[in-house]
Amino acid sequence: MKVELVDVGFTYSPGTPFERRVFEGLNFKIEPGKFVLITGRNGSGKTTLLQIIALVMKPTSGKVLIDGQDAWTSPRKWRRKIGFSFQFPENQFFSLSVFVEVVYAPKNFGIKSLEDSYQRAMALVGLEPGSYRNLIPYVLSGGEKRKVGIASIISHDPELLVLDEPMVSLDWPSRKEMLSFLEKWKASGKSAAVATHNTELFKKLADDILVL
Ligand SMILES: Nc1ncnc2c1ncn2[C@@H]1O[C@H](COP(=O)(O)OP(=O)(O)O)[C@@H](O)[C@H]1O
Ligand SMILES: [Mg+2]
Structure with missing residues (x-):
């Protein structure tokens, strides 16, 4: 799956006194299988993007x-191929x-084999499916919660993973595990867009870096 942003702009609350233009005229691509980092200072628009x-x-x-x-002519069709989570x-969790x-x-999404979806997602994030199931x-610990959170956005087998600051509030062992998950993700030929204020952490994985 290839995603292209063409002259993209975003303004919160346009035409009101609270209008906030975040960016304008943005052009970039996420080619199939590529890992794109999105970085920039606080408030630069990473989460918006x-x-x-x-x-x-x-x-x-x-x-x-x-x-x-044009993705917005049938957004539901495409959302099924995207795994996204807020920070x-x-x-x-609910x-x-x-x-x-x-x-x-x-x-x-009406996928029949929920057991397969569960097993595959848990294995990818590195949690033993049986012992966590119930x-x-x-x-769970902070690191385990983050993994379950990721498992829940990849369980429908998307082609593009979109993560917002996935390392924040994780300790070093959990960061290493997150990296090894992302390495597996990339090795499986899928793409990712990851927002971070710390590109150093992901430099082994990144194919492209967009600075806002
Ligand atoms: N729901 C919102 N309504 C109005 N302004 C917002 C909203 N969300 C974010 N903003 C503003 O848009 C800008 C970009 O925010 P954001 O995308 O969260 O940046 P980042 O993730 O890089 O910190 C900031 O100035 C922020 O205050
Ligand atoms: Mg943000």
Whole structure:
């Protein structure tokens, strides 16, 4: 899957006293299988841009093309191929078991083999599927929660992963595990867009860096 931003601009609350123009005339591509880092100081628009890439927000100007088509003519079709989470995915837990949490998206998309989806996602993030299955997500450690959060956005087998500051608030062992997950992700031929204020952490993986 190839994602292209063509002359993309975004303004919050246009035409009001709270108008805030974040960026304008942005052009860049995420080629299939590539790992793109998005960086810039606080408030530069990283989170805004990720939401545009993930088709959560529509740009106020310009176009998002996926495989050459205007993504906003059938956003639902494309969202199925994207795994996106807001920063701190673990803050959005709502289930009483890891299994239910992880298979929410595939269930929603009508995927039949929920067990396969669960096993595959947990293996990728490096959690033993059986022993976590019936645990309450809230009781897990910080690193485990982050992994379950990631598992829940890749369980529907997307082609593009979109992550906002995935290393924030993780300790060193968990950061290493996050990197090894991202390496596996990339090795499987899938693409990723990752926002970070610390490009150093991802320099082995990055194919491209966009500075806002
Ligand atoms: N929902 C919103 N309404 C109005 N302004 C916003 C909103 N979200 C973010 N902003 C503003 O847009 C700018 C970019 O924010 P953001 O995309 O969160 O940047 P970053 O992730 O790089 O810190 C900031 O000035 C921020 O205050
Ligand atoms: Mg942000």
